Amino acid sequence: xxxxxxxxxxxxxxxxxxxxxxxxxxxxxxxxxxxxxxxxxxxxxxxxxxxxxxxxxxxxxxxxxxxxxxxxxxxxxxxxxxxxxxxxxxxxxxxxxxxxxxxxxxxxxxxxxxxxxxxxxxxxxxxxxxxxxxxxxxxxxxxxxxxxxxxxxxxxxxxxxxxxxxxxxxxxxxxxxxxxxxxxxxxxxxxxxxxxxxxxxxxxxxxxxxxxxxxxxxxxxxxxxxxxxxxxxxxxxxxxxxxxxxxxxxxxxxxxxxxxxxxxxxxxxxxxxxxxxxxxxxxxxxxxxxxxxxxxxxxxxxxxxxxxxxxxxxxxxxxxxxxxxxxxxxxxxxxxxxxxxxxxx
Numbered sequence: 001x002x003x004x005x006x007x008x009x010x011x012x013x014x015x016x017x018x019x020x021x022x023x024x025x026x027x028x029x030x031x032x033x034x035x036x037x038x039x040x041x042x043x044x045x046x047x048x049x050x051x052x053x054x055x056x057x058x059x060x061x062x063x064x065x066x067x068x069x070x071x072x073x074x075x076x077x078x079x080x081x082x083x084x085x086x087x088x089x090x091x092x093x094x095x096x097x098x099x100x101x102x103x104x105x106x107x108x109x110x111x112x113x114x115x116x117x118x119x120x121x122x123x124x125x126x127x128x129x130x131x132x133x134x135x136x137x138x139x140x141x142x143x144x145x146x147x148x149x150x151x152x153x154x155x156x157x158x159x160x161x162x163x164x165x166x167x168x169x170x171x172x173x174x175x176x177x178x179x180x181x182x183x184x185x186x187x188x189x190x191x192x193x194x195x196x197x198x199x200x201x202x203x204x205x206x207x208x209x210x211x212x213x214x215x216x217x218x219x220x221x222x223x224x225x226x227x228x229x230x231x232x233x234x235x236x237x238x239x240x241x242x243x244x245x246x247x248x249x250x251x252x253x254x255x256x257x258x259x260x261x262x263x264x265x266x267x268x269x270x271x272x273x274x275x276x277x278x279x280x281x282x283x284x285x286x287x288x289x290x291x292x293x294x295x296x297x298x299x300x301x302x303x304x305x306x307x308x309x310x311x312x313x314x315x316x317x318x319x320x321x322x323x324x325x326x327x328x329x330x331x332x333x334x335x336x337x338x339x340x341x342x343x344x345x
Contacts, residue, residue, distance in 0.1 A: 008085070008086065009032045009088065009190065010089075010091070011034070012036040013095055015052055015094030016239075018054065019057055022057055026061055033085070034065075037055055038071060040053070046096070048096060049240050050094075078103065079102050082106040089109045089194060090106075090111035104148055110148065111148040112145055112147065112193075113155070114143060114145050115129065115143075116178075117142065117210075118138035118140055120142035121144055122154070122205050124210060126209035126211065128212075129210055133174070140163070141163055143161050144159070145159050145160075145186065146158060147200055154207070155203075156200035157201045159185050171234065171238075171239075171240060212318075213236075214318075217236075218232070218240075218241055218244055219245070220245045221311045221317070222286055222309060222311045223286075223311050224287055226259045226288055230259055237255055237256065243255075246309065246310040247307055247310065250298055250300050250301045252296055252301050258291065260283055261289060264283070268285035271308050271311055272308050272309075276304060281294050
């Protein structure tokens with residue numbers, strides 16, 4: 001890697017995947033001279049999914065750590081601190097807000113972020129593209145390292161890699177794939193950028209945008225088909241807020257559910273608990289089959305055959321049938337710049 005005495009890279013992030021990438025960059029002697037992260041209180045206040053402080057890694061390597069006054073980094077003190085860093089390059093990963101233009105301009109060669117979609121940029125800008133790719137049952141993802149600009153995921157593309165999305169993936173395993181590729185991609189491009197040898201390509205085509213998801217969009221509608229229920233559950237599982245249903249006003253979190261059978265209990269109404277096993281796992285009817293609920297959580301709910309779970313997600317979910325017009329249309333306020341950007345999916 002480039003001599004750390006000649007160049008300065010400041011790394012910005014606050015999630016477990018971002019920490020993993022930082023550790024690899026440091027092991028490979030990327031000239032990181034400062035780390036920007038947030039503490040647990042700010043993470044809770046901003047509902048950061050998968051939060052992890054980068055401070056322990058920075059401390060281990062004797063690097064200065066800056067904790068901004070706000071997560072959006074719009075304060076004067078935040079700008080002054082980046083000016084004091086005087087970086088050649090910013091690397092922003094797992095930061096679930098747009099970085100102010102003034103901060104981007106403190107870096108000689110700009111800032112790198114990452115984003116992607118099943119279609120490749122400029123399609124699928126905006127919120128939660130990994131979550132949406134599972135919800136929409138996509139079979140691939142095109143991840144790009146991009147040069148950050150003031151817009152939402154609109155910067156020039158530096159490099160792109162593709163990975164498969166399988167029927168077995170969850171949001172957690174997609175994070176694994178993004179993390180593995182992002183390490184390779186950043187190690188590939190940082191040194192050429194610092195040597196002013198890396199090409200960048202403007203995004204071409206008509207952009208589309210995913211809308212913001214909230215925790216309430218995890219509501220299950222049992223009147224959906226088995227595949228839609230399965231895709232929703234795996235898309236919003238840990239570290240996201242999770243899918244849920246209700247039984248007699250008790251919220252039941254569904255952390256893992258898999259397709260079970262299309263010809264067992266074919267006459268059961270959607271949402272009916274068909275059977276409960278000795279393991280605690282239970283089968284629920286959908287519109288066209290059944291799912292096996294393998295991991296769930298509730299304070300006062302015990303599954304019993306014959307119970308009917310409420311379909312609270314019928315009209316409320318942003319990805320529900322009545323909400324399809326909201327998908328991939330126009331930018332939303334505060335749309336972020338990372339594939340793992342949406343804190344509240």
